[in-house]
Amino acid sequence: MRRTTTRVLLSCAAIGVGGGLVAGASGYLAAAFAAFGPLFYGVTVGAHFLPSIVALALLKRPGTAVLAGVIAGLVGAIFAPWWIGRFVGTGLLVGALIELPFLITAYRRWQPWMFYIAAVFSGVVLAVGVFFALGAEHYAVWAWAIALPLWVASPVLFTWIGRLIAARLARAGVAQAGASAP
Template structure:
């Protein structure tokens, strides 16, 4: 088994702290959306992809998406302790879903399409969960025809942003030596 260096763990922590601050804000945004337009609640899930995608795209090591997702969840829960389970569980789940295609390729293929495929599949899984959780029967089919594609597009959009951030950090030399 390959050992994880302190540099990698600290990089995951730094990305997780930044992502956790974003997630804390998204948690309160999700609360407002759930109260005002509950059928659009799932759009905010994409923000949770950001730290895991940045870490995996930048560091290109096994487990970094999961570690970073959990750290981001812990940081976000410091601002909203009542949602600790939601934040940490979401970080763990999304980190695992982001890493899955790379695990299947044994961490040898780092093509961007794998990130997008992972985000689309995870978005679909989460869209179905939110669809069921919100009570699909309470909304007309036209609402779900709008909401479900947005739920899937949100993780893909934030994956794109995460890849842009990771590439900018790489160009700046942040991952050199990691």
């Protein structure tokens, strides 16, 4: 097993802090959707995917999606401490679900489609969980026909954005190891 470098840990921390700022804002947007347009609440779930996707796509190391997701959850909770369990739990769950296809391949394959498969699978898992948690019987079929696809589409959209950010960071040299001192 390879050791995790300080560079990887600090990169995950930086990505997690950036993602936590997005998650903090998304938490308030989600609360507004829950109060005024619960059918569209699923649109905001994708924001929680951003740090995990960026970390995994940029660093290509086991555990980076989970670590960045948890750090993002902790930072997001600064803006709404009463939601700390939701933020950290979501970061942990999303990070683990995103890493699942890569874990299955022993982290040997990094094709773009694997990120999207992970996003769709994660979106379905979250949609089904919310479907039962909110009480499916309280909503009309047409409402779920609108809401559930949004729970799947949002993670896919944010996966695309996260991969784009990771590619731009890589192009800028952020993921490269620094030159060692003589």
